[in-house]
Amino acid sequence: MPKENHSLSVEFVLTGFSDHPELKTLLFVVFFAIYxxxxxxxxxxxxxxxxxxxxxxPMYIFLCNLALMDSCCSCAITPKMLENLFSKDKMISFYECMAQFYFLCLAETAECFLLAAMAYDRYVAICSPLHYxxxxxxxxxxxMTIGAYIAGNVHPIIEESFLLRLTFCGSHQINHFFCDVLPLYRLSCVDPYVNELVVLIVAGSILVLTITVVLISYFRILFTIFTMKSKEGRGKALSTCASHFLSVSIFYGSLLFMYTRPSSFKEGDKDVPVAxxxxIVIPLLNPFIYTLRNKEVIxxxxxxVKKRKFCST
Structure with missing residues (x-):
């Protein structure tokens, strides 16, 4: 293998949305507005x-950190994507690639644990209100919040340490708009079987653990709600969980579709819409999901607003 493949000096090309150059101005405006x-x-x-x-x-402390992780996710992906829409070379260095994946993986992993913590919080609030x-x-x-951040940092470190074993001697063109591990595996001259196994074990364990906590919590919540005699109590309990359950369903649904498909390690272009x-879309939706249906936040x-009006007068 050439020496430069081992020196981390390799650069990649993010093709992004190069199949639709006529739409780059429209895409820039749309994604910049979303950002x-x-x-x-x-x-x-x-x-x-x-x-x-x-x-x-507790619920709003978790929500505060969830919003921080959504901001981190958006900052890791969108600025580079916007730059590449008008860039001629669309280059990204290996160091930038590693940094981009690190912050994305940190945000997504921490968000998994924060959503599980929020589900447990709702379970205690509804099923054991007197002991809340x-x-x-x-x-x-x-x-629990610190644990989410520790897991969020450990996961990308594991993934990237195994990523360093790969070499890239052929095409450096990534058919994606950001550096994810799956597109990098497709470019490797070394068999990425070990890396794929690590993704399945580590990421799979995180998903299974957190989804299990969410499902058990919501099964208990629904059982408690349906045994309530008061219709008003049932409605209030359901309304407190609706926004969180919607966010959980969207988030885990897209992650499971992205990383657990049998062909997910082989396909390239089909990953882009889900990614x-x-x-981009979920970090945009979460603030609205948690505020528009939340009376306390409103x-x-x-x-x-009243305080500002009072101070201005």
């Missing part, structure tokens, strides 16, 4: 939860 809305929505939600003391509860403050203390909330959905926004 701005995503960042304003998520960081605005973080600021709102930080400022409003009434929102300093003892079973779901702020200390446990902080520990757009879970890296009331907090109204209080801030």
């Amino acid at each position: 701005l809305i995503t960042m304003v929505g998520n960081l605005g939600l973080v600021a709102l939860i930080y400022v409003e003391r009434q929102l300093h509860t 403050h003892t079973r779901m203390s702020k200390t446990l909330c902080i520990q 757009i959905f879970y890296t 009331n907090a926004i109204k209080r801030i």
Whole structure:
């Protein structure tokens, strides 16, 4: 093998949306608008939860960190994608590639554990309301959040350490708009079987663990809700879980479709629409899912608006 393949000096070409050059201006405007809305929505939600003391509860602490991870995901992917829409060479170095995948993997992994923690929080709140403050203390909330970030950092380190065993001696063209491990495996001159096995074991374990927590929590929640005698109580309980369940369904559905298909390691172009959905669309939707149906968040926004009006007068 040539020496440069082992020196991390290799560069890749992100083809992105090169099949539709006539649409690059439209795509830039659309994705730039989505990026701005995503960042304003998520960081605005973080600021709102930080400022409003009434929102300093476990559920909103998890939601605050979820919004941070959505911002991280968007920052890792969208700026480089926007740059490549008008770039002639569309080059990305191996170091940039590793950094992009690291922050994306960190965000997605931490989000898996945060969604599981939020499901457990809703389970305790609905199934054991009298013991909520003892079973779901702020200390446990902080520990679960720290655990999500630790897992989020460990996962990409494992993936990237195995990625270093690969060499790229042929085509350096990645048929994707960002550096994901699956497109890189297709370019490797070394058999990526070990890497694929690591992805299945590590990423698969994370998905199985967190999905199991979510499913068990929601089965218990639904059982408790349907045994309630009060229609008003059932409606209130369902409304508190609806936004989270919708977010969980969209997030895990796209990840499972992306990484667990039998042909996911071989196909290239078919990954792009799904990848757009879970890296760009979901971070855009989450702030709206969690705010438009959440009375506490809406009331907090109204209080801030009233305070500003009062101060201005």
